[in-house]
Amino acid sequence: MLDxxxxxxxxxxxxxxxxxxxxxxxxxxxxxxxxxxxxREEILARVQSINTALLQRGVTFTVYADSAGxxxxxxxxxIPRILAAEEWGRVERGIKQRVRAxxxxxxxxxxxxxxxREGRMPRELVYSSKNYNREMIGVDxxxxxxxxxxxxxxxxxxxxxxxxxEDNCRTPSGISYVLENRDVLKRGFPDLFNGYAVCPxxxxxxxxxxVLRYVAPRGAAAPNVVLLTPGIYNSAYFEHTLLARRMGxxxxxxxDLIVVDNVVFLKTTRGLERVDVxxxxxxxxxxxxxxxxxxxxxxxxxxMNSYRAGNVTIANAIGTGVGDDKSVYRFVPExxxxxxxxxxLLENVPTYDCTDDxxxxxxxxxxxxxxxxxxxxSGGYGMLMGPYASAEERERFKDLIATNPRDFIAQPVIQxxxxxxxxxxxxxxxxxxxxxxxxxxxxxxxxxxxxxRVALREGSLVVNSSQGGGSKDTWVLQ
Amino acid sequence: MGSVEFASxxxxxxxxxxxPNFNQMLSRVADSLxxxxxxxxxxxxxxxxxxxxxxxAMDLYSQRDGRSEKLWRSVMQCAGFINEPDVAANGRAARDxxxxxxxxxxxxxxxxxxVRIARTNALGVRAEITTEVWELINVLYLYVQEQDxxxxxxxxxSPFLRRxxxxxxxxxxxxxxxxxxxxxxxxxxVGRYLERxxxxxxxxxxxxxxxxxxxxxQRMLEMCCASAPxxxxxxxxxxxxxxxxxxxxxxxxxxxxxxxxxEIDEAMHRISxxxxxxxxxxxxxxxxxxxxxxxxxxxxxxxxEGVSAFAxxxxxxxxxxxxxxxxxxxxxxxxxx
Numbered sequence: 001m002l003d004x005x006x007x008x009x010x011x012x013x014x015x016x017x018x019x020x021x022x023x024x025x026x027x028x029x030x031x032x033x034x035x036x037x038x039x040r041e042e043i044l045a046r047v048q049s050i051n052t053a054l055l056q057r058g059v060t061f062t063v064y065a066d067s068a069g070x071x072x073x074x075x076x077x078x079i080p081r082i083l084a085a086e087e088w089g090r091v092e093r094g095i096k097q098r099v100r101a102x103x104x105x106x107x108x109x110x111x112x113x114x115x116x117r118e119g120r121m122p123r124e125l126v127y128s129s130k131n132y133n134r135e136m137i138g139v140d141x142x143x144x145x146x147x148x149x150x151x152x153x154x155x156x157x158x159x160x161x162x163x164x165x166e167d168n169c170r171t172p173s174g175i176s177y178v179l180e181n182r183d184v185l186k187r188g189f190p191d192l193f194n195g196y197a198v199c200p201x202x203x204x205x206x207x208x209x210x211v212l213r214y215v216a217p218r219g220a221a222a223p224n225v226v227l228l229t230p231g232i233y234n235s236a237y238f239e240h241t242l243l244a245r246r247m248g249x250x251x252x253x254x255x256d257l258i259v260v261d262n263v264v265f266l267k268t269t270r271g272l273e274r275v276d277v278x279x280x281x282x283x284x285x286x287x288x289x290x291x292x293x294x295x296x297x298x299x300x301x302x303x304m305n306s307y308r309a310g311n312v313t314i315a316n317a318i319g320t321g322v323g324d325d326k327s328v329y330r331f332v333p334e335x336x337x338x339x340x341x342x343x344x345l346l347e348n349v350p351t352y353d354c355t356d357d358x359x360x361x362x363x364x365x366x367x368x369x370x371x372x373x374x375x376x377x378s379g380g381y382g383m384l385m386g387p388y389a390s391a392e393e394r395e396r397f398k399d400l401i402a403t404n405p406r407d408f409i410a411q412p413v414i415q416x417x418x419x420x421x422x423x424x425x426x427x428x429x430x431x432x433x434x435x436x437x438x439x440x441x442x443x444x445x446x447x448x449x450x451x452x453r454v455a456l457r458e459g460s461l462v463v464n465s466s467q468g469g470g471s472k473d474t475w476v477l478q
Numbered sequence: 479m480g481s482v483e484f485a486s487x488x489x490x491x492x493x494x495x496x497x498p499n500f501n502q503m504l505s506r507v508a509d510s511l512x513x514x515x516x517x518x519x520x521x522x523x524x525x526x527x528x529x530x531x532x533x534x535a536m537d538l539y540s541q542r543d544g545r546s547e548k549l550w551r552s553v554m555q556c557a558g559f560i561n562e563p564d565v566a567a568n569g570r571a572a573r574d575x576x577x578x579x580x581x582x583x584x585x586x587x588x589x590x591x592x593v594r595i596a597r598t599n600a601l602g603v604r605a606e607i608t609t610e611v612w613e614l615i616n617v618l619y620l621y622v623q624e625q626d627x628x629x630x631x632x633x634x635x636s637p638f639l640r641r642x643x644x645x646x647x648x649x650x651x652x653x654x655x656x657x658x659x660x661x662x663x664x665x666x667x668v669g670r671y672l673e674r675x676x677x678x679x680x681x682x683x684x685x686x687x688x689x690x691x692x693x694x695x696q697r698m699l700e701m702c703c704a705s706a707p708x709x710x711x712x713x714x715x716x717x718x719x720x721x722x723x724x725x726x727x728x729x730x731x732x733x734x735x736x737x738x739x740x741e742i743d744e745a746m747h748r749i750s751x752x753x754x755x756x757x758x759x760x761x762x763x764x765x766x767x768x769x770x771x772x773x774x775x776x777x778x779x780x781x782x783e784g785v786s787a788f789a790x791x792x793x794x795x796x797x798x799x800x801x802x803x804x805x806x807x808x809x810x811x812x813x814x815x
Binding site: 055056057058227231232237238240241244245250251252253255256266267268269270271273 | 502503504505506508598601602604605606609612613616617620661749807
């Protein structure tokens with residue numbers, strides 16, 4: 001039997017399963033009971049067969065740091081993370097609000113800059129963002145939707161309140177794990193679902209396809225939608241294949257496309273076929289060698305001209321990265337007030353601006369208690385976890401911050417909530433975050449398909465897959 | 479001809495389908511499916527060739543009189559290495575040739591290479607093939623990757639070779655049963671039968687049937703998986719002429735050149751939708767000509783210049799056919815002229 005007594009101190013941070021008094025939270029009671037009825041050997045055997053299935057299916061990601069470019073299974077923890085309906089409702093409303101504001105902001109920075117003119121945000125912050133794209137000034141996109149797909153990373157503070165850790169408005173990934181985790185858990189541990197009514201996740205691809213068709217340029221009755229991937233060596237290639245298959249759309253590489261007279265075509269065995277919508281999983285910089293990185297072999301020559309001519313929709317739109325710049329992040333609550341005239345439903349994590357002299361001095365003096373993040377990096381790369389870093393690492397960041405203050409922000413260390421996780425010795429608490437995905441077509445839609453990432457190393461607060469993270473099936477209760 | 483007929487594309491919008499012409503596909507995808515079919519077939523054929531010769535080398539073709547060297551040299555020839563510096567010439571012929579043909583990563587026709595190439599192609603078209611087909615290829619790849627050549631040889635290679643063959647044959651069944659039989663599936667078929675015909679022609683060329691008629695004919699039949707089918711069809715022990723006639727001209731045996739060529743022809747006409755007996759691309763003209771030749775010529779006509787000359791011409795024809803298919807369907811830049 002699994003030892004279900006709390007084996008971890010939950011005194012200083014929020015635990016998903018246990019109340020502070022050590023009793024299970026109401027919505028975890030049935031799960032705790034079922035887990036307690038399964039023998040340890042049986043659990044381990046079933047976990048083994050799940051891992052084999054994931055490997056055989058090819059549910060893997062590529063580790064870039066590894067010279068062999070090894071494909072690994074993204075570690076899957078079988079104990080689900082459960083969100084009560086009411087709690088999810090709050091998350092959903094908060095994310096809808098946030099994504100609407102971010103989309104308005106991106107429209108605004110490329111159309112008149114009202115928020116800058118009215119002095120609600122510093123101009124230089126926007127102009128200095130590496131992902132602010134001058135080519136997009138004055139370019140109109142269908143229905144003024146820029147952020148068709150976003151992933152908003154949430155964490156809980158000590159009191160259990162969800163806060164936004166960061167916004168991902170470019171090409172957020174992870175939905176394939178949501179879909180696969182649910183599928184393998186249902187097959188491997190059907191009994192865990194006893195006593196629960198869990199919202200399904202497999203409607204996500206259909207909802208995404210609805211959005212992509214809605215934003216087609218010509219109002220065509222049957223728009224041709226394709227998914228553009230960098231190819232089989234990309235870390236998220238599995239996800240690209242899964243989404244393309246589930247949506248029934250063509251999975252294409254840059255070399256499969258050609259632009260003729262500002263129209264994008266597929267190269268097929270029967271000649272050229274027009275493309276209307278490109279759901280791209282390639283960064284802006286690689287999309288068109290004429291406009292961006294000239295040596296990019298991943299993109300399509302002439303794509304930007306076609307886009308600006310309104311002949312093709314690119315999702316997400318080009319230039320959305322200005323919205324998820326980590327320096328712009330602290331102005332999102334202000335955007336919500338400015339564009340929507342509402343108060344933010346989800347809080348931000350307090351953030352220090354390193355370009356402000358006083359704040360930078362504070363950051364440099366308190367590195368040991370802060371998290372420092374590169375404003376343009378993602379995936380857990382280029383960050384400093386102050387309390388856990390070596391003295392040399394901290395010195396290195398001091399120099400980096402002093403040299404390029406615009407490239408860094410700092411935040412207090414948030415403990416993150418812990419969630420019961422299967423480990424060598426039984427079940428222990430490991431820190432988790434939550435990434436709900438938002439789809440924006442007619443309106444913002446937040447499917448009940450969120451990704452929970454878990455830091456598998458004891459005490460670790462970093463959940464990224466590249467940094468020893470894993471994932472859990474996430475149950476939103478009906 | 480540099481590209482296919484573009485005018486034939488549109489057939490009106492079909493209600494509910496995402497695209498007006500459901501059957502057109504990316505050239506890159508067609509290319510990958512063709513080579514997926516070829517490389518799975520190649521892995522299977524090489525595995526069978528190795529199995530037949532490994533077991534034969536144990537008794538009849540012993541080391542003493544140089545027969546073993548001769549046998550392994552013919553294996554090298556089947557694998558496409560006619561003038562290699564003699565891998566097979568020294569005393570470790572069996573082990574070296576076997577390792578080269580089964581496990582050598584640098585040999586693009588070894589089993590591990592063929593499986594790796596097949597898997598890379600499958601990965602590139604992951605969205606176009608079914609989960610069942612993908613998992614089959616991926617599991618085969620993972621299995622082959624985790625094999626260690628020295629322990630395979632120590633324990634005897636038959637279980638390994640058998641597993642490769644089983645999986646490769648299951649590929650045909652599973653793709654047949656789970657994939658839509660559209661252009662994609664047809665490109666796999668073209669690849670499979672082209673590779674099969676190509677390898678049968680090479681096997682015919684590699685074996686000198688005249689030299690030791692009974693044993694060599696038997697070895698050739700086994701390498702073509704044709705031993706029992708030949709016996710059933712002929713009711714007599716194999717002789718050189720009849721054995722060759724069987725693997726060249728049998729109407730129903732699925733590895734005969736005639737059978738394979740017919741399957742290539744049919745699949746190519748399903749892709750182009752042109753009627754049998756006509757052609758819209760050079761590849762169809764070439765395969766149609768070959769098919770007619772195999773349908774109507776007698777074995778004595780075909781072999782009038784000798785078995786080897788015939789087999790080499792066929793090998794060449796299948797190579798040219800590959801080139802013609804690539805030009806028609808997988809051009810680097812198919813812009814209408």
